[in-house]
Amino acid sequence: MNLRQIEVFRAVVTNGTTARAAEVLRISQPAVSKMIQELERTLGFPVFDRIKGRLRPTAEGQLFFREVEQAFTGLTELRSAAARIRDFGSGKLRIACLSALSTNIAPRALQQFAKRHPNIAVTLQTRTSSVARDLVASxxxxxxxxxxxxxxxxxxxxxxxxxRVAIALPEDHPLTQKDIVRPEDLAGQRFIALSPEDTTRQEGEAAFERANITQHTVIETPFSTTICAMVAQGLGVGLVNPLTAEPYLGRGLVLRPFEPALHFRTLLIMPPNRPPSRILNDFISDLKNVIE
Structure with a gap:
């Protein structure tokens, strides 16, 4: 059994006669009849009843035709995938993003990306930076x-x-009256901090040490969004990325500038020794557009 025999069988069922199937396939009618006979010998059962010179699918032929249609659907999908790969390098885009940018920068970039590539399937997973790194490296x-x-x-x-880092405060906190918050203003405050390995937390701790202020950390979390949620509930104060705080502004949380200036620094990472595809380059371009 070969693909050409299957194609001929499908054409006969779909078009009703060997003559019409031969016309569609651009081969002779005897060639169609011969391939059907060879297919039946290979299958071990007849796929057509021959009634007054016409072919009608047998019960077995009808069952076989259902399987053939599923297979041809798969082939159609393969052709579409091949076209996407030819045009874009891949039909999918898989993104791993740290939590702080997964609800703001990434969606805004994907909005632009989807306008140019509406048929590209996107997977976006919010992960810690170390897990995202491992997913990309592999x-x-x-x-x-x-x-x-x-x-x-x-x-x-x-x-x-x-x-640039901002200090997140509950909306009824006395420090909201200040235009700028400094380490000495936070002495004795309940502090909600990022994980110890976070470089921004480390720089913040260094700033507090220089001011001879001891932080009173009550909650640790790897996610800026969690800090914002905790602050909005009045559980403490915390240093956050202002973008992360956007959904909480006016909903229990207030931001104030923090000095000395601290920054959240981010990286764009890709697998090694793999040139980026066209769609990946387009997405990176959209990412850059939304932060400019």
Whole structure:
């Protein structure tokens, strides 16, 4: 049994006669009849009843035709996938993103990307930076947006964006009356902090030490969004990326500038030794557009 025999069988069922099938396939009618006979010998059962010179699918032929249609649907999908790969390099885009940018920068970039590539399937997973790094390094994901504390060995890493830190305060907190908040203003405050390995937290702790202020950390979390949620509930104060705080502004949370200036630094990472596809380059371009 070969693909040409299957194609002829499908054409006969679909068009009703060998003559019409031969016309569609641009082969002779005897060639169609011969391929049907060869197919039946291979299958071991008749696929057509021959009634007054016409072919009608047998019960077995009808069952076989259903399987053939499923197979041809798969072939159609393969052709579409091949076309996408030819035009774009891939029909899918897999993104791993740190939480702080997964609800703002990434969606805005994807909005632009979808306008240009509405048929590209996108997977976006919010992960810690270290997990995102491993997913990209192993080739499971095409690109990652991560914090700069990760190990960059074995990946293609390049600077992405820096975001100046702000202090998140409950909306009824006395420090909301200040235009700028400094470490000495936070003495004795309940502090909600990022994980110890976070470089922004480390720089913040260094600033507090220089001011001879001891932080009173009550909650640790790897996610800026969690800090914002906790602050909005009045559980403490915390240093956050202002972009992360956007959904909470006016909903229990207020931002104030923090000095000395601290920054969240992020990287764009990709698998090593793999040239980016056209769609990946387009997505990276959209990412850059939304942060400019």
């Amino acid at each position: 080739g499971q994901f095409d690109v990652g947006i991560v914090a700069d504390e990760i190990d960059t060995t074995g990946i293609d890493a390049r600077p992405f964006a820096n975001f």
